[in-house]
Every structure is written in C-alpha cells, then in structure tokens.
Amino acid sequence: MDGIASEFWLKRELLIAVAAAAIAAPVHAQKPDKLIEGPGSTLTETKCKICHELQHIRRAPLSRGEWADNLKNMKERGTPMTEAEMAVILDYLAVYYNREKPAPAPSPDTLAGASGDPIEKLLGANACTACHAVDKRVVGPSFREVAVKYANDADAAARLATKMRAGGQGNWGNVPMPPNPGLAESDAQKLASWVLQQK
Numbered sequence: 001m002d003g004i005a006s007e008f009w010l011k012r013e014l015l016i017a018v019a020a021a022a023i024a025a026p027v028h029a030q031k032p033d034k035l036i037e038g039p040g041s042t043l044t045e046t047k048c049k050i051c052h053e054l055q056h057i058r059r060a061p062l063s064r065g066e067w068a069d070n071l072k073n074m075k076e077r078g079t080p081m082t083e084a085e086m087a088v089i090l091d092y093l094a095v096y097y098n099r100e101k102p103a104p105a106p107s108p109d110t111l112a113g114a115s116g117d118p119i120e121k122l123l124g125a126n127a128c129t130a131c132h133a134v135d136k137r138v139v140g141p142s143f144r145e146v147a148v149k150y151a152n153d154a155d156a157a158a159r160l161a162t163k164m165r166a167g168g169q170g171n172w173g174n175v176p177m178p179p180n181p182g183l184a185e186s187d188a189q190k191l192a193s194w195v196l197q198q199k
Contacts, residue, residue, distance in 0.1 A: 033182040036103055040092030042112040042124060047074075047081055047089060049127040050139070050178065057097055064094035080130060080138055119194050126164075126183050128191070134198055141172045147199035160192035161185065 035041050035054055048057060051074070062070065071086050081089070088111055096103045112124070123129050131139035141149075150156035165188050167179035183191075 036096045037106040037109055038092060038096050038104070039107070039109055039111045040088045041096070041109045043085060044089045044092050046124060046127045046130050047079060047085065049180075050079055050130045051077075057093070061097045061099040062093070063098065063100055064090070067093040067097070078139070119190070122187055122191055126180055126187075126191075128164075131177070139175055140177060143195045143198040147196050150196060151199055157189065157192045157196055160195060161188035164188045164191060 033054060035045055035057060044057075045054060048054060068090055071081070071090055075081050075086065132141065132143055134143050136142050137145070146160070150160070153159075163177065165180055165183050165185065167177050169176035
C-alpha cells in the first residue's frame, strides 16, 4: 500500500506542477509581428514598427507612466505622432502591456480605420502611412514623388516591391526605410503598382 500511496501522491504533485505551469504561461499567443489585438493595437503597431520590432514592446511590460515617458521620447526623436495618436497608443499599452496588471483578453480594434479599401488596409497594416503620404513628404517621400521618379522605369514595380520588404537607404536622404519581411510578396507587388499610379 505504501508504494501505491506514494505513487498516487507523486502523480498528484506532478499534475499540480503541470497545472501551475499552464496557468503561469502567457495567456495570449502572439505572432512575432503582431501585438495583442485591442482598441489602439493597429495604430500602436504602425507607429512603433517605424523604428523597431514589436518584440521590443512585448519583452518588457511597463507602467503607464513609463510608457508615457517612452512615447514622449519617441516623439522627440522624430516619430510622426499627433497628441491624439499618442493618447490612443498610451491607453493601449497601459492596458495590454502593463507590468502591474494582467492584460485582458484580445478584442477587436474598434479604433482602427473602418475603410473597406484593400490598399488603405495594406498601407495601414504595414506602417507605410507612418512615413509616407500621397501628396506630401512625411519621414520619407510622398507616393506621388516616387511615382514621378520611376514613371519611365519598366522595372520599377518589381524593384519597389523588393525594397518594401527588404528596406533601403540613400535614394531619398539619410533616413533608412526599415525592412518589412512580414509583408507578403503579393501584397508588396499590389502596393508597388498602386504607388506607381499616384503621379
């Protein structure tokens, strides 16, 4: 009986340890290029991906005040953000990446643009509009400037699609265009074709 009883207790302790590990595991599975979905997640991804990978956010949750300091620092370093955008991003980070309390379950990003245009969705989802606008320079050239520059280049669409995924520097100044390996090749080709029509 002693052998049976001790085997029972050993199995019980093992089950408790497995259950505790499961509870302690991260609640929300995340893709490497995505944040937990919630109100403000799309805008946060778009702005933060300008300068760094999203892993930077996930690796060290902060308090609301620390996130506010980080956003202020980002803006001072040149991240194009309005005060309203900073408020949305701060609210999102303070809820979903706060070291002082667990994140709620993922929910739809009710603050994301409701446009049905597939190109607008691609531009927003891949942080293109953080640095580019149709008719004016932001961080990088306007889409119109790019279209005019490559108007007579038969290979422009393929080269632009490659640059969108691989990144680049030097064609439009010193600010590098960060790589976007998460952008599917087919989507890069759609975006490149669209950009070249903006002249």
